[in-house]
Amino acid sequence: MQRKYRMIVVDDEPAARKYALQQIEWERLGITALYEAENGLDALRIMETAKPDIMILDIRMPGMDGVMLLEEICRRKYDIAVIGLSGYSDFEAARRMLSSGRVVEYLLKPASADALFEAVTRCLEKIEEREQMELLRNGLQNHSSPFPLPPDEEETGCESPESSEELPPEVSGRKSAIVRLAKEYIQLHYGERLSLEQVAAQVYINPSYLSRIFTEVEGTGFNKYLQKLRVDKAKELLRDPGYKVYEVADLVGYPNFQHFLKIFKRLENTTPSKYRENAMWLIGQ
Template identity: 45%
Template sequence: MKDSYSLLVVDDEAISRKHALEDIRWEKLGVEELYEASGGLAALDLIRRQRPDIIILDLRMPGIDGLKVLEVMKEERLEGQVIALSGYSDFEAARKMLASGVVVEYLLKPASEDRMFEAVYKCVERIEEKRLVRQIREQEKTAAKEEHLDLKLPMDRKKVLIREAEQYIRENYAEKLTLDQVAQQVYVTPAYLSRLFSEIDGMGFSDYLTKVRMEEAKRLLHTRRKKIYEIAEQVGYRDVKHFMRVFRKLEQCTPTEYREKNLLKSFGIGEEKR
């Protein structure tokens, strides 16, 4: 979810505004910026200047009412998730607005705290869905550009990119590294970096990271100074059981067996006689 959201309450009744702004724990939904307006004109001014994410809008107010505010918002393409507040007499108009997507939720006055809370939560969900769709679309454009770039990028440049990624991994293997993090460091998408690892190194990102971690683990196992679980954590494994499974799969022995064999070799024990 986004770090925080902004909420505008538009109502000509001061008591209703005070109730909506002060009696509900909006911070539980990540709503931290709160605004209020007592009429349509002030509301439009705030919407233009502050661009609130969510608007609780009373449809019936003196002067410029909520219906006019919605009309102007549509004309000026002012974004904002709107929750309409009004009585039974406006239900048919509100139903049409709900169908058109202009209004997210319609609440009858007086609306309970729980009703308003749930309506705002629904708006937050919609904002996050839109953000996610936008991110996916941006990545698919980016991906298309990189596919085009890949056709022109010479092999030596690809090798430079992968070496930069490898260097970052070797310097940060003890952290909880992800493909996304490394890709950000070399300014390419995760999918493109994954392809480069396969093309240049003949192995995936995860395999390369594991290789680096295991090489460091073997180096540390050459002495008895550190315990197995300490070595596991030092090379990036918070779960020592996972570290031991991976080590045994790659080295065909446990970390302790590896350490003991190498200590024996250092004393000349176990070597074949010439």
């Protein structure tokens, strides 16, 4: 079962709080309790009882601003992952926020829903890493992640290319035909939960044999081929502003957004939201 998380949005602008709380499907990340505060003092009162795991925090607020709130959080030793928000003119305040050690991500206002979703995902990764370290220190070696990957997304360990001997043309041609059929099936079903075993069943061979000849014919393993295909399809969808990033992840077969983000960053060296921003800028030229 996915762990449940709590999040608070601290911003003196009601419209900004409403946007962050209502325009994003936080339950996809296991965030089921949401709180809001219009200044630092209100936030502290809520934190005493609600104990949120994540905070989206604006720097500029009347009374106790974001920097002062962070200093108080550190003094009280509250365990919370923070996303800082500020304008271009708040460089010095942003620097102080980042030096607190609690700020996982820093975004310029107004932050898009996609950027906020990715930032919160990174906060959850930090929380998971910290909890794993605590459990290891306590001698618990078999801690299960609150973000389990679907079985079809885990590495199978059968992607290593094998050295192939010269084969008769008819044998090589049969292998190519099998792989071509497998790729056609993948192209039609990449948005679904897809496994090597499922594809192998469609072409009537055993999974280990398909893995071997797929690597032999394509020069890349089944998992890597599927990941690249899904990311390429995601890039196409990200050029359409009508989709949110987590909706794109779903459409290309990654219901686990954290895993989608990791794969996308590894293959494209950027995040989905930043890729979208660059693509939209180029389209507007």
